[in-house]
Amino acid sequence: MTAATGTPFETDEQRALRTAVAALGRRHADTHEDDPDVLWREAGKLGYLGVSLPEEYGGGGGGIVELATVLEELGAAGCPLLLMIVSPAICGTVIARFGTEEQRRRWLPGLADGSRVMAFGITEPDAGSNTHRITTTARRTPDGWVLSGRKVFVSGVDTAGDTMIVGRTEDARTGALKPCLFVVPRDAPGFHRTAIDMELRAREKQFELVLDEVRLPADALVGDEDAGLLQLFAGLNPERVMTAAFALGMGRYAVAKAVAYAKERRVWEAPIGAHQAVAHPLAQAHIELELAGLMTRKAAFLCDAGDGPEAGEAANMAKYAAAEACVRAVDQAVHTLGGNGLTRAYGLGRLVTASRVARIAPVSREMILNYVSHQSLGLPKSY
């Protein structure tokens, strides 16, 4: 058993969801790479993509606990859906909590059934991890907004009908720039995208965006202009939990492949898995994934209970633990297969790059260690 198939902390319903999604993932495992959109559509129809969104807007009425379970199980079956991290988890959560009634009706049913995808753009070339430095700016006009700036590494802009952009508006009183969220349609004049040539083999591509005086109607602004940070974090905590779930799924997939191989492959008398030099690192990877899974479930639970500081701390820790466990699990899995670890046929080599994504995004390992140093331990800042 190499799978964290549920915990005593899950309800019967959550366990049933986990089992059903795992079965869906297994059905798509062999064909997923050819056309991942098929799984997206089916998961949407079955209510899995919208499981955390409110029922009155077409969702399942669950929380991030359930949504993270879906992503983890699809990943563990070898077919993760990266855009779940942004479309339902960030954009869906923010719109459900802070959108107007009209905005909820317009966007949530499509996000819930997967027919509408919304990307999310916060990263900027000159700001990077220092999101306080973002300069994409919204200027008010008599009938709406004009948005200008640049973004980088934004995932899925080609498939997403809209992108939620983190911009800033000028405070009329103080002149200070405060974060605000805008939904920008893909075909808006002045909204340009260029695919970045990434070393990743995935359907979801990353884009550099130029927003050149993009004119938006007044209701493109989601939420309150004065509560930008609070609204943003309502989306970013689920993003971290979902990235943890993404990493857990990938790590479990890699360990399962390696264990199956180690049981079969013989180069001496016993299968290679009998050698402790092969078995122990796999056991260690399994333990580390289980531990990270526990933290992820705690963080998801806290996100669903509200987004106070404990949710933020737990979400960061879960993302850190799961990403590190995933990187180590993939490394060991590839090594277990010897040369086959790097063949396309066995499908593990590509995970060497993919597993690093969770260490870098949406917030890097070092920025989480900074956060815990300052926020949890009260240590002084170096920057």
Ligand SMILES: Cc1cc2nc3c(=O)[nH]c(=O)nc-3n(C[C@H](O)[C@H](O)[C@H](O)COP(=O)(O)OP(=O)(O)OC[C@H]3O[C@@H](n4cnc5c(N)ncnc54)[C@H](O)[C@@H]3O)c2cc1C
């Ligand atoms: C596959 C992929 C998908 C992505 N999808 C999206 C998306 O959909 N939307 C979006 O907005 N963004 C997305 N990103 C961007 C991602 O969130 C950023 O890459 C990440 O936040 C890091 O920013 P950066 O790349 O500018 O690195 P930088 O901020 O330049 O950091 C470079 C290195 O310096 C370290 N560093 C920086 N500051 C400090 C410090 N104070 N102390 C210690 N170390 C430090 C970092 O840890 C890192 O190792 C994606 C990235 C990838 C790789």
